[in-house]
Amino acid sequence: MHPILNDIRLVAFDLDGTLIDSVPDLAVAADAALAELGLTPQGEARVHDWVGNGSLTLMARALEAALGGAPDEALLARAHRGFLDHYGRVPCARTRLYPGAREALAALAARGLPLALVTNKPSAFIAPLLEAFGLDGHFALCLGGDSLTAKKPDPAPLLHVAAHFDVSPSACLMVGDSRHDIAAGRAAGFRTLAVPYGYNHGEPVALSRPDGTVESLAELV
Template sequence: MPIQAIALDLDGTLLDTIADLASAANAMRADFQLPELAQARLESFVGGGMAQLVHRALTDDRNGQAHPELHEAGVAAFCQHYERMLADTTQPYPGVRTGLDALQALGLKLAVVTNKPYRFSLPLLERTGLAHYFDLVLGGDSLAQKKPHPLPLLHTCAQFGIAPATLLMIGDSHFDRDAAVNAGAPCLLLRYGYEDVSGLACNGHIDSLVEAVEFVKNADSLS
């Protein structure tokens, strides 16, 4: 079926946010007299949303669960620090603006579907000059469920009045791939993000958002 709309992840897909996320996480750890963690270590904790990142950053364990009271205090501290340094170094990846221009020129509706809280997602898009591309922005707390649950993608389809098979999900993690599979939508995965996606089955692995344009054109030509 022809692609009628695109849903894009935010962190690791549109924006390279890791340095600011790591700075906020280390500032949070310092509040609890915990030593600083390497950025590469914190990068491995990204993907499941802010609450999960705080659990992992506080415990220095990808599967860690902080004590509920500590986690609550950690979330508050992280939010305070991240709000202050939200876009200190964050920038769009190479090819993002060109890719978005080309996808928009094809007449496609564009959405951001991220597990990042909405309170940070829209301001990030605004500060990096990307907000005007998107008809819809969904954060991890915008709906009752977040990726890999299909609800965010199904909600996007309902808002755009399209079938899931015509919504292309573009992301950089298993959360994006699994959400697409669960929703019955095609998916492309970017190789440059915060997770090694080389072993994940999907409709294609790409190195730049610009490559998604050819996928869309080919899908249209086969329809």
């Protein structure tokens, strides 16, 4: 067992960029939404750096890049609806599970540790993705970006998780790939663990000073 798990009684995981590489499908949906508005698709490489703050912010960034300036609210709403429609139809055609993720989740669950999923992705997409990869049985609680009134980097979702399981935040671990995960974990009083392979807006996640880093989630167990 990895030393960062010492005295930990609950583990919360981010989803995109931590457990799954979802950017290929997110980019297809974002580009399709832009194309419907007569705008230039922005491509996977750019979308990679825009993921992490929820789908509305993703489309705001895509529109700003395509327009060369900030979109108005009406256009953003249309683009976001288009994105949700396209992504909802095929959320995991190109998405892949990161190596080590399945093994880590299974081993932690086998040890009796409650597992929670805390993502900024709209909650409607969580179940289809987890079911597609056979991970739906591992999480006792799943929160999306629209489950509460606040999302990461606000600590509210993590504090909600700790309270739900009646576990002190100091005995909880947040595992993620971005500065938003680390900031939320730190603000909530969680221990934090980062993976360096995800979507941290083009910046090394180590700059956020997590309590630990692993190259693969398999190192947890």
